[in-house]
Amino acid sequence: GAGVSQSPRYKVAKRGQDVALRCDPISGHVSLFWYQQALGQGPEFLTYFQNEAQLDKSGLPSDRFFAERPEGSVSTLKIQRTQQEDSAVYLCASSFQTPGGEQYFGPGTRLTVT
Amino acid sequence: RKEVEQDPGPFNVPEGATVAFNCTYSNSASQSFFWYRQDCRKEPKLLMSVYSSGNEDGRFTAQLNRASQYISLLIRDSKLSDSATYLCVVPSGGSYIPTFGRGTSLIVHP
Numbered sequence: 641g642a643g644v645s646q647s648p649r650y651k652v653a654k655r656g657q658d659v660a661l662r663c664d665p666i667s668g669h670v671s672l673f674w675y676q677q678a679l680g681q682g683p684e685f686l687t688y689f690q691n692e693a694q695l696d697k698s699g700l701p702s703d704r705f706f707a708e709r710p711e712g713s714v715s716t717l718k719i720q721r722t723q724q725e726d727s728a729v730y731l732c733a734s735s736f737q738t739p740g741g742e743q744y745f746g747p748g749t750r751l752t753v754t
Numbered sequence: 755r756k757e758v759e760q761d762p763g764p765f766n767v768p769e770g771a772t773v774a775f776n777c778t779y780s781n782s783a784s785q786s787f788f789w790y791r792q793d794c795r796k797e798p799k800l801l802m803s804v805y806s807s808g809n810e811d812g813r814f815t816a817q818l819n820r821a822s823q824y825i826s827l828l829i830r831d832s833k834l835s836d837s838a839t840y841l842c843v844v845p846s847g848g849s850y851i852p853t854f855g856r857g858t859s860l861i862v863h864p
Contacts, residue, residue: 673852680762682841682854683798696851731797739852740786740845745797 642666644746646732652752653722661717661749665734673743674707674717675731683731689715690738722753757781757846760855767862771832775858777842778824784850787825788843789816792857798841802827832862 645664653659665672671690675683676699685699691712700707704723709715719726729750733743759778767773779787786805790798802809804816804825815828825844829836839857846853 675854680856682758682760682856685851685853688851698851740850742788742800742803743843743852745799747797 644732644734644744646730646746646749648749649747650750650752652754655723655753656721658718658720659722659751661719661730661732661751663715663717663732663734663746665713665715665732666736666744667713669734669736669744671735671738671741671743672709672715673733673735674715675733676701677729677731677748686717686730688739719751722751724753727751727753758842758844758853758855760842760858762856762858764859764861767832767860769832769834769862769864771862772828772830773832773860774826774828775840775842775860776824776826777844777855777858778822779842779844779846779853780823781844781846782820782823784844784846786845787816787818788852789825789827790841790843790854792839792841794838798854801840829860832860834862834864836860837862 674686677683687697689709704720706718729748732746735741789801791801792798808817813830841857842855
């Protein structure tokens with residue numbers, strides 16, 4: 641397909657486990673964003689890549705969160721030692737332009753930490 | 755004050771009604787604005803871009819008011835299928851990172 645894909649779609653983790661969430665953006669899109677969305681809230685910015693460079697990680701809530709995009713295409717968001725408050729939907733979006741342009745979202749990964 | 759604010763609603767309107775939502779923002783340097791639609795348990799999808807002159811697409815009209823720092827979305831002749839959450843997005847900060855409002859819930863009933 642031509643859209644943004646994310647995997648897994650659902651993830652249940654026990655508290656303290658590490659998880660890795662994958663995002664495959666639209667081919668040729670320069671910008672890639674990760675967001676965290678809690679129920680009833682809008683997406684909250686986590687981090688932004690322009691190609692392989694992580695230009696902004698100001699939204700990552702703690703040093704347990706780490707993201708990478710080593711070849712400027714696929715990105716992985718890793719959460720170490722998961723906590724219950726990490727339960728949320730994690731959305732990935734890509735954009736042809738640098739920030740400020742239209743974004744295309746993947747279906748999200750719903751993470752539940754028990 | 756939050757960077758982007760929206761009335762969460764819900765706005766409950768009958769089919770055929772006209773409804774409008776506002777979204778206020780605090781960064782006066784923002785240049786481009788967007789409205790996204792999000793259905794329950796789905797990802798946000800781009801509805802409209804909002805540039806200086808505003809934008810109209812069928813039953814949907816988006817306007818920008820720079821002086822008062824808000825954008826608006828007007829939906830005419832509401833359909834049942836318009837029921838969703840409408841998110842505004844304003845690029846914020848020095849690197850113009852997209853900042854989402856919490857969304858406004860619209861329920862269109864028969």
